[in-house]
Amino acid sequence: MLKLIDNRLTAEVLYTLQKMGHGDILIIADANFPSTTISKSTVSQSVLNMENLNAPEAIEAILSLLPLDTFVDDFAGRMEVDGEPDFLPPVQEDVAKIVRANDDESRDMISIERQAFYEFARKSYAIVQTSETRLFGCFMLRKGVIFPS
Amino acid sequence: MLKLIDNRLTAEVLYTLQKMGHGDILIIADANFPSTTISKSTVSQSVLNMENLNAPEAIEAILSLLPLDTFVDDFAGRMEVDGEPDFLPPVQEDVAKIVRANDDESRDMISIERQAFYEFARKSYAIVQTSETRLFGCFMLRKGVIFPS
Numbered sequence: 001m002l003k004l005i006d007n008r009l010t011a012e013v014l015y016t017l018q019k020m021g022h023g024d025i026l027i028i029a030d031a032n033f034p035s036t037t038i039s040k041s042t043v044s045q046s047v048l049n050m051e052n053l054n055a056p057e058a059i060e061a062i063l064s065l066l067p068l069d070t071f072v073d074d075f076a077g078r079m080e081v082d083g084e085p086d087f088l089p090p091v092q093e094d095v096a097k098i099v100r101a102n103d104d105e106s107r108d109m110i111s112i113e114r115q116a117f118y119e120f121a122r123k124s125y126a127i128v129q130t131s132e133t134r135l136f137g138c139f140m141l142r143k144g145v146i147f148p149s
Numbered sequence: 150m151l152k153l154i155d156n157r158l159t160a161e162v163l164y165t166l167q168k169m170g171h172g173d174i175l176i177i178a179d180a181n182f183p184s185t186t187i188s189k190s191t192v193s194q195s196v197l198n199m200e201n202l203n204a205p206e207a208i209e210a211i212l213s214l215l216p217l218d219t220f221v222d223d224f225a226g227r228m229e230v231d232g233e234p235d236f237l238p239p240v241q242e243d244v245a246k247i248v249r250a251n252d253d254e255s256r257d258m259i260s261i262e263r264q265a266f267y268e269f270a271r272k273s274y275a276i277v278q279t280s281e282t283r284l285f286g287c288f289m290l291r292k293g294v295i296f297p298s
């Protein structure tokens with residue numbers, strides 16, 4: 001464990017968050033997501049283990065360090081329930097609150113149709129595997145910048 | 150870059166600081182130290198690059214995250230100037246201030262005779278290579294614990 005650091009963030013996760021740069025995408029995957037298969041197309045080609053956490057827990061820990069992109073509209077997104085773009089199941093409501101609380105402008109994350117979400121995932125920097133069992137518990141976060149102080 | 154994290158800490162350094170546990174030793178080496186050779190005997194068997202920083206800069210960044218061991222007397226140490234155990238050259242004075250400021254009990258780091266220092270280094274978790282050019286600019290830090298809140 002370290003000072004300042006949420007201890008749900010393993011060495012491997014810390015390493016990846018620091019290696020990512022502005023615009024890079026991190027996918028937070030539920031327990032049904034084909035993480036290993038899709039990871040082969042990602043920049044890091046690896047799956048980060050945040051198992052035994054659900055999606056809101058993993059995202060809360062990640063956003064304690066990761067700045068969200070303030071330059072684009074797709075700064076964060078949720079996997080859309082098929083045919084119901086405006087419906088947020090409870091897992092997505094929980095994450096929406098955490099994203100708003102960690103975004104400088106308290107924005108709502110966008111809805112991403114399922115096939116489009118897979119495309120985001122293939123272009124991502126890395127995939128984080130959670131133990132989230134609720135369906136459509138998949139999310140994307142885009143890294144922003146730290147401004148000079 | 151990440152929120153909360155001193156940006157002198159690279160992904161590789163973050164990874165190592167998080168992998169280390171209670172009692173593990175980190176060596177901060179000056180530019181003359183045989184880092185690569187001695188690293189072969191360490192736990193990680195690798196040299197971490199904090200080049201283009203001097204020893205006080207590297208240690209200040211590291212101690213922003215690394216807790217110091219409060220259970221032992223050899224929680225931090227400096228490579229003793231040959232035959233002058235009580236003499237602290239300016240590089241050691243600078244680091245001594247940073248160590249005191251980051252130790253819960255504001256303790257002084259111990260003096261470690263040069264051959265004994267090499268022995269600490271061989272038993273360390275990892276060696277951090279700095280660009281410190283001042284002689285005897287070598288230090289050891291022992292990781293402590295984070296108490297539950």
